[in-house]
Amino acid sequence: MQFDVQSARENLKLQRFDLAATQYQELIANSPTDFILYLELSSALMGLQKLDEALVVVKQLEHVDFKLPEEVQLQKANINLAQGRFAESIPILQSLILSSCHERARTALSSAYLGVGLPTKASALFNGIEEEKLSPGDVNNLAISLCEQIQTPKALDLLSKRIINKQFDNSTISNLLMLSNYHASPENYISTAKKEIRKVNQEENVMAINKKSTDNIRVGFISGDMYQHPVGWFFIGLLKELSESFSTTIFYTNSKTDQLTHDLIAAASDFYFVEHLADVDLIQKIQAAQIDVLIDLSGHTANNRLSIFNQRIAPIQLSYLGYFASTYMSKMDGVIFDQWHLTGVPDGVFSERIHHLPCSRFCYTPPPYIPQITALPAIANGIITFCSFSSTSKISNECIEMWAKTLEAIPESRIQLRWRTLRDSQLRDHIRKLFLSHGIPNSRVELYPDCDHESLFHFYNEVDIALDTYPFSGATTSCEALSMGVPVITRTGKSPASNQTASILNELHLNECIANDISEFVEQAKKLSSDIERLSNWRSTMRERIASSALGNPKLFTSHFSQLITEIYHEGQ
Template sequence: MNNGFEYLQEAKRLQKCGLIEQATELLQFCIDNDVESCEASHQLGILKWGQHRFDEAINLIKNAIAKNPDVAQYRYNLGTMYQMLKRINEALEEYEQVLKIDPEHSGALVNLSTLYCQAGRASESEMLCRLALKNDSGSSEIWNNLGNALREQGRIDEALNAYSLALGINPHSVSYSNYLLCLCYQSSYQQEHVFSEHKKWGTLKNVSEDVFVKPAGKVKYPLRVGYVSGDFCDHAVSRFFLPVLVNHNRSNIEPYCYSNSRIYDAVTDKIKSLSTFRTIHLLSDDEVRCMIIKDEIDILIDLSGHTAGNRLTLFAKRAAPVQGTYLGYPNTTGLNTIDFRITDELVDPEGQQQYHTEMLMHLPHGFICYLPPESLPAILEPPCLKNGFITFGSFNNLVKITPKVIELWSLLLLKFKDSRLLLKNRGFADPKVREHYRNQFLSRGISEDRLVFCGPLNSSFDHLAAYNQIDIALDTFPYNGTTTTCEALIMGVPVLALKGCWHASRVSYSILSRIGLSSLCSTDQDHLLRNATHLLSDFDSLVKLRTSLRQAVLKSSLCDGKTLTEEIEQVFLSVVEKKYFQRQHSI
């Protein structure tokens, strides 16, 4: 080879042929002998990253940047590495440097828009997406990111339109799941329409099933149950999943956890210690399916539905003899290859089966168990006693605070003349998001001085302590809170909720019923206003309720992980035995 370029090309050829050791030696030779050493460091860094030698990879890319700081692709790749390692501030810095070098760098615009959205800077994310679309309007990824940015600002109709445009470009993209999730927030759609859209996705994804038959005979115990999630980390889903994992009877169930998350934290360690743990986010569906078959999984459970990080396309290929869905999504998946969905009769009452492709399996004592943090803030007296006015509050996701929700909350504020409304969400760190919501309340007669917006706080402890600033929590509709409802109750704050017809709009009803407070759930707006009036007519009773709620929650079935898990295991045993029985009699 006569020049450095030929060395680099040869290294790429060796790498493509799987000759990693030889490629590594050649690139290291270039670095040591200052032959195209800048690009050699870059290439070797990418190679090391592929070997999961992350620190070496980052140092090599940083060396390349030190020698030539104005190469946008070096900084972009370093930013991508930081992003995948959840070193967000460093990733942001690199992407911002890329755009200083190349303001139209599509990859940096897309990735930076994602990080801005996750950081509660949704309006900035939207701006970057629109800039990227000027140069590449045919990118489904950019349209999807725009949808996410709009959704995080509570602009649901615009988000649905962006997702639809993404699907017009690529109907198999992740935008489809985002579109379906967003439908669940929108109160203007009938359940029949939402179900039809889920079925369309299922029809698109369903494949000809491989006949997946185990030898006929008795069921072998313990059953191997595999859980698949993109949230095996410090996430709401894991906080509701851990009580099940902890309480599994290992004589009946041998749990496996398949993690589709790049995040690894203390919660991940906890889950890993309680199961056979596999990381799958870098693997294809076919590779994961082979892994699951090799693990001899009897039941495979989806914990994500159509939320971020899901692997529903894996379930479409039937990776286990029995497949189910639970916990992470308030609706059908739309897949015929998922056999059942775990729920309860309060949250999915009679008549809901017709809107599911899965068989609904009702648990007798509720479908979730709330696991409070080990350290809880003290419960203070209702702030109305000191303030002289009532403070309502909601810590729900912004996308759940729809115009119809704002309309009802405005009526409530108008009814109680001196009351205030505290809204807390990470999105309120964005001034444009605050302005958007402030204007919606202003148009309904609520002055700015009656609204308090709060962004993210430093810790989960501080987040829970913020509930001490409100007298009554207001739930959203048609998509209720789950974590926020439980948090309010454990902090002694009563929750006023509207009860709808389907799962997402009945979660708070299920939760409140389990602690004897179903009366706080209303059937319509007038009923909710009457409930609020009744609750606020007796401050002594409000104080008593505040001081008693935490113990009521802790002693209720809402925190009984053992019973919940026993009931889930009964579902597992029944569906597996039924499957084996059917196969024995079909042979």
């Protein structure tokens, strides 16, 4: 009995969730009153993403005399978090803050606050706690909450300090690299992260790969975003067309599903849910599929499995779409970009070879519920209404200054901001103070919490021009605005993340909406705001413009993408 328990716990620790769950079920059948086994079984089921089953197991413990009731409540809250039921988890976790499991409850509660768009509450949980006593999960959540509060430099300093002081895990490195895209000059932060990635890469286990000499190329994609997520919307059109000429296999490192997930499953040759697999098992799964070109779509973003790319899993290994910088992984052979993303980007910032598409790297498919476009609001209102429906983490102090100068240059104009964190009253007050510091009164700045995705599209019918964020430019939000006939004014920068909207606008031949500094940004906004006829014309013809480009024509885009993949593969033979 004792040996079996230790075996189950070892398998749980090694993320062999299938085997662990089977062992725990047998152990419970033999010892139905050993209630700690139920708690551990629920953890194995969570690892398998069988969240409803895990919740059933945990709820059984609420009705017995179990000596660890606080652990039961914490597990219940964690299952709610995994299911995206953040509001339900908050009161449970709040009740545990003074319990014996308070540290883990605090980490989970900060995640829940971030999930409902309350970053100031998330960061407040760590007030008065010495930084070195925070767990890696605490540090990551604190950094994210600071970014959402327009305090990116503070977030990056926190993560960088943890790495320098050797108090980190792989998620700390990924978060530092990911969040560095939100800073205009991130070189020092990237350098700190790269030093540790080199050490990880030195531990690589080189595997022998037999390259095939056939034109039937098997393309595999790894992603944690195969649902109604920006990557999903940018990927579905490409996948449908690509599967006509290539064997396509998706390795999905998440459990979240919706209608877009089902559409992606239908479009792919094969689709595997692999979140529950440990790295070694995931590698075996990929190699069993005999993938020729393996493309990572996550980079250092959430739910990534980038750690496997310090090994040779497939003949060709590439990074694309869901990440916008170098991964710095030793066995990542290349990245796929376009010329516009890389304009102004210094040489040597990528560890991978850069492969160029002849069009924008984006191919956008709007959701089926996109509404009809109505008349330009400025005609009836007599004033220009700007908007930004992007994450507040993409907003910097310099971005607020740029927007404020735009409002100052165009009398009576106003701006709408919409994002989930704008339900946070302290953050709203902070943003208003930033605008006021540049002379823009609150009456011209409208702040709204976000809504469901379908309703969000309707709000584009209330605005005339979208103002892009800086230094992290929009991609999905820019495509959504343009699909609703709303032009976007952007400012380029020194990183690919700063040039995302510029790539989209160049593809659509809307170069007059691209600026290189604040003064150009303001001037472009003034010119466009004074030309109501052009705004109205663009509004009525923008969807046709998109459909005739590679941005909105999946067949055209995929012809370019397929040719590039074929060239890369045969060049590597």
